[in-house]
Amino acid sequence: MTDITAPTLGPRDAGAAEAAADPDGGIKPDAHLVSVVELLFFAYRDFTGEADAVLEEIGLGRAHHRVLHFVYRNPGLRVADLLGILKITKQSLARVLKQLVDNGYVTQSMGERDRRERRLTLTDKGTALARRLIALQTARVAQALSSAGVEAEGLTRDFLFAMVGVDDRAGVAALIRDPEYAT
Structure with missing residues (x-):
């Protein structure tokens, strides 16, 4: 955990006080923005935590979750498009996809117009898991929005x-x- 030792900053204008030089000539980040970054880290940790626990019980992880989510939301998604969405390598996706296919969560089929295309669809088992994970995360988001x-x-x-x-x-x-x- 980062200790922020900078003095409390007053109101910031639109640009000038966003960063101050520190003694070694580098840029010292705005303490308020650093706290936003830290809140993002903590929010992401808790947003993914419940889903991660469900996935861990069945030997899967966050990479599997991302694939399940986007294939659930986009049935028939092309592998090439999924690579672009996730911004990962073919090798990384191949490992994750193999596990999901082997465990009965995802099916692959050839494209109707281009047989070189691989299209991804969730099985009933994959759909049930994706819905369970989405339910956990949307409940957390709904609660946070309600309290905000x-x-x-x-x-x-x-x-x-x-x-x-x-x-x-x-x-x-x-x-x-x-x-x-x-x-």
Whole structure:
């Protein structure tokens, strides 16, 4: 855990006080922003924790969860598209996918127009697991949004979308099927 020893900073303007030089000539990060980064770490830890525990019971992990999630949300997803979504190597995906196929969570089929394509679909077993994991995570998100107040959902969605790299935003907007973020 990082101890933040910088003095409390007052209100920040739009740009000037975002960073201050530290004695060795480097840039000292804004303590307020460092705390946001730390909150993201803790939120992600807890957001994934319950799902990780379920997956661990059956010998799977977070990489399997990501595949299950996106195949659940996009039945018939091409392997090539999944690689782009996850930004992982073919080798990394192959290992995870093999386990999911061998354990009966995912099926692979050839593309109808291009037989070289591999299309991914969840089995009933895979669908049940994906739904269980989504239920855990949406319950946590719903509780957090409820306690954060009436405007929290819109602000949170806007913040998270702004965290996505500019070059990826159109693809993410299409993937999450939210017209609010379509460009």
